[in-house]
Amino acid sequence: ADEIQKLRDRKRAKEHEIKDSILPEIAIVGRSNVGKSTMLNTLTESPNTARVSSKPGLTRQLNFYRCGDKFAVVDMPGYGFAFAKEEDKVAWKELIEDYLGTRKSLKRIYVMIDARHGLKVADKEFLTMMGTTSPKKFQVVLTKCDLVFPPDLARTYMVVQEELKKSFKNAMTDRILMVSSYTGAGMNTLRKDMLFACGQ
Ligand code: GTP
Numbered sequence: 328a329d330e331i332q333k334l335r336d337r338k339r340a341k342e343h344e345i346k347d348s349i350l351p352e353i354a355i356v357g358r359s360n361v362g363k364s365t366m367l368n369t370l371t372e373s374p375n376t377a378r379v380s381s382k383p384g385l386t387r388q389l390n391f392y393r394c395g396d397k398f399a400v401v402d403m404p405g406y407g408f409a410f411a412k413e414e415d416k417v418a419w420k421e422l423i424e425d426y427l428g429t430r431k432s433l434k435r436i437y438v439m440i441d442a443r444h445g446l447k448v449a450d451k452e453f454l455t456m457m458g459t460t461s462p463k464k465f466q467v468v469l470t471k472c473d474l475v476f477p478p479d480l481a482r483t484y485m486v487v488q489e490e491l492k493k494s495f496k497n498a499m500t501d502r503i504l505m506v507s508s509y510t511g512a513g514m515n516t517l518r519k520d521m522l523f524a525c526g527q
């Protein structure tokens with residue numbers, strides 16, 4: 328319980344710090360280890376801004392990064408790591424729901440999905456939770472595309488698109504973005520998409 332209180336205090340401090348944000352914001356969410364922080368580093372073109380780890384669960388709070396002078400990107404803690412403590416999960420859920428549900432400067436949510444796996448149970452649970460928390464639209468991005476053969480990638484694209492159309496009303500289903508932070512593929516399109524979402 329002490330731990331939860333500590334996390335809540337930290338969260339409040341963080342919110343206070345960023346209360347007067349004037350930049351439009353983009354949120355990056357997704358399963359732990361899907362490559363959110365790496366993608367963010369590629370996007371902001373400044374390596375080592377967001378910390379990256381091969382061990383899931385590295386990012387624990389909301390971290391804000393400016394992307395040029397046009398918008399800010401928010402790196403969020405990943406979901407779905409099995410070994411998380413119960414109280415960590417509760418604090419995580421509160422933090423995410425609070426931010427996604429109430430943040431006014433938040434323009435669009437990007438959900439990162441591993442291109443090798445498509446939508447997993449944890450992803451679907453998260454998208455369901457998001458649907459009840461936030462009316463905002465979300466855009467799905469397939470990550471680590473360098474690890475998947477093009478025909479498999481094309482199949483995953485279709486499957487994910489169908490699942491989104493069927494079950495998640497806030498999903499943007501016209502297209503799904505595909506990126507690799509390692510090769511840089513799709514990054515320009517993603518950046519443009521974010522600028523557009525921010526009204527630029
Ligand atoms: P959490 O903070 O735990 O939620 O993880 P995260 O989603 O921020 O993942 P992170 O960026 O820390 O990357 C996890 C692992 O995936 C690291 O070992 C990265 O090097 C690797 N990785 C990230 N992006 C790519 C990519 O485009 N291609 C490949 N092959 N590996 C990647």
Ligand code: MG
Pocket residue numbers: 363364365378379385386402405
């Ligand atoms: Mg991270």
